[in-house]
Amino acid sequence: MLGCSDLTVAYGDIVALHGVTLQVRAGETVALIGANGAGKTTLLQTISGLNKVRGGHISFDGSPLDSLSCERRVRLGIAHAPEGRRIFPGLTVEENLVLATSPWRPPGGRYGDEIAQVFELFPRLKERRRQLGWSLSGGEQQMLAIGRALMARPRLLLLDEPSLGLAPRLAEEVYERVGRIRRSGLTILVVEQNTVLALAVADRGYVLETGRVVLEGAAAELKRDPRVREAYLGR
Amino acid sequence: MADFIQLLMNGLALGSVYALAAIGFVIVYSATGVVNFAAGQFVMLGTFAGVATLVNGGWSLPAGYLGALAAMALFGALFYAVVYLPLRNSPAVTMIIGTVAIGITLQNAALLGFGSWPFRLVSPFEGMTVDIAGAVVPVHAIAVVVTTAVLIGLLWLLFNRTTLGIAMRAVAQDLVAARLMGLKVGALLAFTWILAAVLAGVAGLMLGPMWFADVNMGDPIALKAFAATIIGGFGSLPGAIAGGLFVGLTEVLGAAYVSSAYKDLIAFGAMILFLLLRPQGVFGERIQDRG
């Protein structure tokens, strides 16, 4: 479904991705793990169209994405819950959610089914739907960020460190929901420093180190891999 | 008392014009981060768009107003394409210099096109007055206050009840997240500039009959609108409204009761006091909106 081949991305002189090749097949959940600064966020932003590609290609459903704007990519079904959540702080929970339907919803069109599904997955958001974004707790903001991405009717969900800054119990709760989204059949690419959580939910994984893929394989294999155990699982 | 009511209405009318100019300034600032130093010249341009259609063109009132506002909308779109887009990734100072340069260009273009002799833009309510508790109040002043109140109500509806307005607020709060949500960020920013230009156009058309249409009128308006946003709170819409009314009222009441030479002292004195003591203004900046 998603293919990145030999992708190189740079910020001025700093090369953040050195020829990254990676695939996400339809229905799969793929984890991309790596330390801080490895280039995980850069990769997701490049898939979404926020960063310019210096070399290589990205394709989605077999057609090239390279020349498409962010907006066009969202329309194709690529939804992104970014690092740091980035929910709209001065909009209510409901406004945040409804806004994310604009790529597919005609003026005055309905969004009842979509919002009902998000509220079913995250009942807390329903309770807080009239509250402004900034007043939510970190865990609620993460749920809103994921819920907002789901409102876009995505076919590929990009999640950037959904556990970041959350207490362990909350991070597990968020990942439990990611597991449910996965079981609903949605294709997911999740980026994490929290290797345990990410590999537990994923089918396959890639390990990124300073902008290069150094390891890839089935999630179960990666969990057993001595290099992963030493560098990312701390044992 | 009768004098006071008359001054109050004139002050509110002038304050309404400042408030509209300040609102245009604030919505551009919140959405794009641009401090538009040409905001006063936008209002001047609105007045002269009215001079062009109503005085020089001899159009009927509705056609003249609509034509002038359409020209202002076009001007806002042009400003977006020619000034904002090329400079949007430049340092803030470059953008500021850009708006200053455009302001000076507009002023000189108006001088070339219309000359330095002031025009008189007539009001639809020319010469009409009403009696309020013994005070003789020009109908134009009431119409200005009412028009402004209606516009503020419409703006409130836009920003709180329509997807377009909520999307504009989202763009103002987090541009990157707005792009990731698939919002048409370019079109929304262009619309923000168009809206600001049209509001300045309305302000200019309403101000024309209160002042003379003079090519140098933009500078004092810019200063008053700027003072209004500082007093009300930089970036705050309610602040722009309250600040605009305050500046207009103190200007008119100050001229009558203090001294016409020092009529601006209260507003600018208040602005300086706010800068020193409460830089976030009366309403503060809604920090939660800015992320």
Ligand SMILES: Nc1ncnc2c1ncn2[C@@H]1O[C@H](COP(=O)(O)OP(=O)(O)O)[C@@H](O)[C@H]1O
């Ligand atoms: N906007 C930017 N400008 C310059 N360098 C950046 C920018 N964003 C990220 N980088 C650099 O790119 C590299 C990868 O960063 P990032 O993709 O954020 O990593 P990760 O998400 O894995 O922590 C880092 O060296 C970082 O310093």
Ligand SMILES: [Mg+2]
């Ligand atoms: Mg990151």
